[in-house]
Amino acid sequence: xxxxxxxxxxxxxxxxxxxxxxxxxxxxxxxxxxxxxxxxxxxxxxxxxxxxxxxxxxxxxxxxxxxxxxxxxxxxxxxxxxxxxxxxxxxxxxxxxxxxxxxxxxxxxxxxxxxxxxxxxxxxxxxxxxxxxxxxxxxxxxxxxxxxxxxxxxxxxxxxxxxxxxxxxxxxxxxxxxxxxxxxxxxxxxxxxxxxxxxxxxxxxxxxxxxxxxxxxxxxxxxxxxxxxx
Numbered sequence: 001x002x003x004x005x006x007x008x009x010x011x012x013x014x015x016x017x018x019x020x021x022x023x024x025x026x027x028x029x030x031x032x033x034x035x036x037x038x039x040x041x042x043x044x045x046x047x048x049x050x051x052x053x054x055x056x057x058x059x060x061x062x063x064x065x066x067x068x069x070x071x072x073x074x075x076x077x078x079x080x081x082x083x084x085x086x087x088x089x090x091x092x093x094x095x096x097x098x099x100x101x102x103x104x105x106x107x108x109x110x111x112x113x114x115x116x117x118x119x120x121x122x123x124x125x126x127x128x129x130x131x132x133x134x135x136x137x138x139x140x141x142x143x144x145x146x147x148x149x150x151x152x153x154x155x156x157x158x159x160x161x162x163x164x165x166x167x168x169x170x171x172x173x174x175x176x177x178x179x180x181x182x183x184x185x186x187x188x189x190x191x192x193x194x195x196x197x198x199x200x201x202x203x204x205x206x207x208x209x210x211x212x213x214x215x216x217x218x219x220x221x222x223x224x225x226x227x228x229x230x
Contacts, residue, residue: 019105019141020085027110027139028065031081033170034112035060035068038079041174042070057119071119075181078115078131085110088138094146099161109138109146116181134180137173139165147173150180 042060049056061069068079088095088107100107114135121129135149138160146160163169 020108022141023085023108023110023139024083026141026143027081027085027112030110030137030139030143030145030165030170031066031068031079031112033165033167034079034174035062037167037170037174038068038070041171070178072178073182074119076117076119076122077134077177077181078117080113080115082111082113086138094160097161099144106140106142106144109140112137112139114149114177116184132184134184135173135177145169149177150184 038060039062042058045058049058056073058072059070061071063069066081066083070077070079085108088100088109094100095107113133114137115131116134117131118129120126121131132150135147138146138148143165144160145163145165
C-alpha cells in the first residue's frame with residue numbers, strides 16, 4: 001500500500017481516538033459497577049431495617065447513563081461520570097511514578113465524581129444551596145484507578161500502579177464516601193453572611209428563599225487542602 005502524505009496524520013488520529021474510546025469504555029464499566037454496588041447496598045439496608053419502626057432513608061436512584069444518586073439520612077451523594085477523557089498534568093504526583101514513565105498513555109483517564117448535598121436542598125428546591133465534591137476517581141485503559149478525595153475517601157486508594165478496579169474496591173470507595181459524609185456535619189453560616197437580607201428574599205417562600213445553605217458555607221473547599229490526598 002502506497003504511503004500518502006496525510007497517512008501519518010490520519011493513522012495517528014485514528015490511534016488516539018480509538019485509545020480514548022477504550023479509556024471511556026473502561027470508565028463506563030466502572031461507573032456501572034458503582035451503580036450495581038449502590039443498588040446492592042440499598043437493598044441490604046432495606047432488608048436489615050425493614051421491620052425497624054424508626055425510618056431512616058437509604059435509597060439508590062439511577063438518574064441515567066452518567067448519573068446516580070444515593071440518599072441517606074439528611075444527605076445526598078451524587079455520582080457523575082464525565083464523558084471526556086483527561087490526562088494528568090505534568091506536575092501531578094502520578095506523573096512521577098514508574099508506572100506512567102514506562103508507558104505514558106497510562107496517564108489518560110476517565111473521571112467519576114462524588115458530590116455531597118443536603119437532602120433538604122432538593123426537597124425544598126433551594127437552588128442556591130451548596131454542594132461539595134468529596135472525591136473523584138480516575139480510571140485508565142488498564143482499569144487501574146486513583147482516588148483524590150477528602151479524608152476517608154482519599155486515604156487508601158492512591159497507588160495508581162497497583163490499584164485495579166473491581167466490585168470489592170468500588171464497595172470500599174462507597175463505604176468511605178458514606179462514612180465521610182456522615183462525619184461531615186452542617187455548620188451554622190457566619191453571622192456576617194446572614195445579617196443583611198433583601199425584602200424580596202424575606203417575602204419569598206422558604207423553599208425559594210435566596211439564602212444559601214451548605215455544610216461549610218463561607219469556607220472554601222481549598223481551605224481544606226491538608227485533607228486532600230494527591
